[in-house]
Amino acid sequence: xxxxxxxxxxxxxxxxxxxxxxxxxxxxxxxxxxxxxxxxxxxxxxxxxxxxxxxxxxxxxxxxxxxxxxxxxxxxxxxxxxxxxxxxxxxxxxxxxxxxxxxxxxxxxxxxxxxxxxxxxxxxxxxxxxxxxxxxxxxxxxxxxxxxxxxxxxxxxxxxxxxxxxxxxxxxxxxxxxxxxxxxxxxxxxxxxxxxxxxxxxxxxxxxxxxxxxxxxxxxxxxxxxxxxxxxxxxxxxxxxxxxxxxxxxxxxxxxxxxxxxxxxxxxxxxxxxxxxxxx
Amino acid sequence: xxxxxxxxxxxxxxxxxxxxxxxxxxxxxxxxxxxxxxxxxxxxxxxxxxxxxxxxxxxxxxxxxxxxxxxxxxxxxxxxxxxxxxxxxxxxxxxxxxxxxxxxxxxxxxxxxxxxxxxxxxxxxxxxxxxxxxxxxxxxxxxxxxxxxxxxxxxxxxxxxxxxxxxxxxxxxxxxxxxxxxxxxxxxxxxxxxxxxxxxxxxxxxxxxxxxxxxxxxxxxxxxxxxxxxxxxxxxxxxxxxxxxxxxx
Numbered sequence: 001x002x003x004x005x006x007x008x009x010x011x012x013x014x015x016x017x018x019x020x021x022x023x024x025x026x027x028x029x030x031x032x033x034x035x036x037x038x039x040x041x042x043x044x045x046x047x048x049x050x051x052x053x054x055x056x057x058x059x060x061x062x063x064x065x066x067x068x069x070x071x072x073x074x075x076x077x078x079x080x081x082x083x084x085x086x087x088x089x090x091x092x093x094x095x096x097x098x099x100x101x102x103x104x105x106x107x108x109x110x111x112x113x114x115x116x117x118x119x120x121x122x123x124x125x126x127x128x129x130x131x132x133x134x135x136x137x138x139x140x141x142x143x144x145x146x147x148x149x150x151x152x153x154x155x156x157x158x159x160x161x162x163x164x165x166x167x168x169x170x171x172x173x174x175x176x177x178x179x180x181x182x183x184x185x186x187x188x189x190x191x192x193x194x195x196x197x198x199x200x201x202x203x204x205x206x207x208x209x210x211x212x213x214x215x216x217x218x219x220x221x222x223x224x225x226x227x228x229x230x231x232x233x234x235x236x237x238x239x240x241x242x243x244x245x246x247x248x249x250x251x252x253x254x255x256x257x258x259x260x261x262x263x264x265x266x267x268x269x270x271x272x273x274x275x276x277x278x279x280x
Numbered sequence: 281x282x283x284x285x286x287x288x289x290x291x292x293x294x295x296x297x298x299x300x301x302x303x304x305x306x307x308x309x310x311x312x313x314x315x316x317x318x319x320x321x322x323x324x325x326x327x328x329x330x331x332x333x334x335x336x337x338x339x340x341x342x343x344x345x346x347x348x349x350x351x352x353x354x355x356x357x358x359x360x361x362x363x364x365x366x367x368x369x370x371x372x373x374x375x376x377x378x379x380x381x382x383x384x385x386x387x388x389x390x391x392x393x394x395x396x397x398x399x400x401x402x403x404x405x406x407x408x409x410x411x412x413x414x415x416x417x418x419x420x421x422x423x424x425x426x427x428x429x430x431x432x433x434x435x436x437x438x439x440x441x442x443x444x445x446x447x448x449x450x451x452x453x454x455x456x457x458x459x460x461x462x463x464x465x466x467x468x469x470x471x472x473x474x475x476x477x478x479x480x481x482x483x484x485x486x487x488x489x490x491x492x493x494x495x496x497x498x499x500x501x502x503x504x505x506x507x508x509x510x511x512x513x514x515x516x517x518x519x520x521x522x523x524x525x526x527x528x529x
Contacts, residue, residue, distance in 0.1 A: 055431075090524065
């Protein structure tokens with residue numbers, strides 16, 4: 001067992017009497033080498049779970065165990081790829097990628113060799129001297145992935161890493177991430193609100209319900225790799241996941257617009273059918 | 281610029297005011313009379329103005345450096361510890377609103393009339409803005425950088441040096457700029473009130489000798505130095521940072 005969450009609760013207090021129950025009794029087990037996606041509407045606590053595993057935040061109750069040890073603070077065995085990449089704008093690509101390596105008391109030469117290896121893996125070997133603002137969104141995410149991979153973490157945590165990218169770039173990066181996963185055999189926890197993305201990439205998709213966040217259903221994706229979104233297994237699964245999600249979406253919408261709102265009978269829904277799986 | 285100079289010359293030649301009050305800039309009013317340019321050049325040649333400029337700049341740099349170090353330290357403490365923010369942070373806002381020359385009587389009593397007193401008011405004039413700016417910078421470091429660095433294994437002083445400081449550089453530069461301006465005001469006031477040497481002292485001398493040509497020359501010197509610092513040092517720093525970071529153009 002690589003990652004293990006036991007009875008995890010998380011409450012954020014907003015002022016004196018007001019508090020927000022974000023996670024409710026989360027039990028989550030992730031095996032070594034597994035690619036797991038956490039899927040859910042915004043505000044369901046996906047990112048909170050990731051932060052708990054990363055050690056950037058602490059559970060209100062319950063335990064987060066990685067590699068048999070309780071998570072107390074961030075560690076290089078669990079590296080995060082953030083949605084905006086989180087590259088340091090004052091460092092060039094090489095310095096960004098070697099940042100964590102040099103902290104591991106690695107010599108500069110060794111670190112740079114390792115960084116080159118990582119950058120070649122994401123096809124950015126020629127951009128070592130560029131600064132982040134000179135790169136496109138997709139390239140920045142590649143650098144961020146390289147920066148995490150060179151750390152050789154046990155668990156790679158990805159927080160909607162491709163959400164801000166255009167569709168073409170995203171498809172390419174999906175392909176590459178699958179290749180990287182197959183080559184390195186890393187345990188990957190991937191957060192997304194995009195059903196198709198979750199199904200294309202992962203072995204297992206955990207669907208979350210919202211407020212308080214709970215793991216509602218777990219779907220195992222048994223489709224051949226490399227995955228093709230038109231694969232009948234994936235299409236079928238997508239429908240089932242969508243069906244489950246609609247209930248959650250209605251819950252969220254009712255919370256925002258009042259009880260009169262009916263998503264299922266709403267006229268917009270039929271038109272949305274064609275884009276099912278994206279931008280929920 | 282030319283228009284202003286021309287108007288000045290005309291007013292000076294109308295004899296509306298005595299020449300010592302309104303000296304001409306370029307062309308003397310009577311043969312062999314004083315001009316601001318003449319005094320300026322004379323001052324440079326005899327070294328009177330140059331020497332005074334050197335003295336003032338020396339004091340300014342020392343006082344300013346002290347202010348920067350103190351400001352960065354206070355700023356860091358305020359951003360780092362809640363209780364420092366609640367105590368010192370609140371106090372700094374009040375201190376910032378006190379013109380630094382107000383400290384001068386205290387400075388004279390504490391340090392005597394001289395270099396130390398001047399340094400004190402220069403430093404105290406620039407420290408608080410530097411503190412406010414740097415603490416704003418440190419507080420507003422985007423948490424994504426902090427989180428990224430922490431998951432990559434950084435913490436403590438390494439985190440401060442490699443992430444918090446560079447991420448606050450834009451705020452720190454604007455702090456330096458304002459602090460420098462405050463330091464200038466402080467040193468002029470301080471030197472006017474009393475200290476041997478320096479441009480402020482020369483100004484006071486110009487006043488007592490009723491030679492406004494000298495006073496105007498010194499104003500020109502101050503203007504030139506201010507422009508050079510702003511354009512060549514601070515603007516350049518700002519541009520370098522924005523270019524490197526890809527902020528703006």
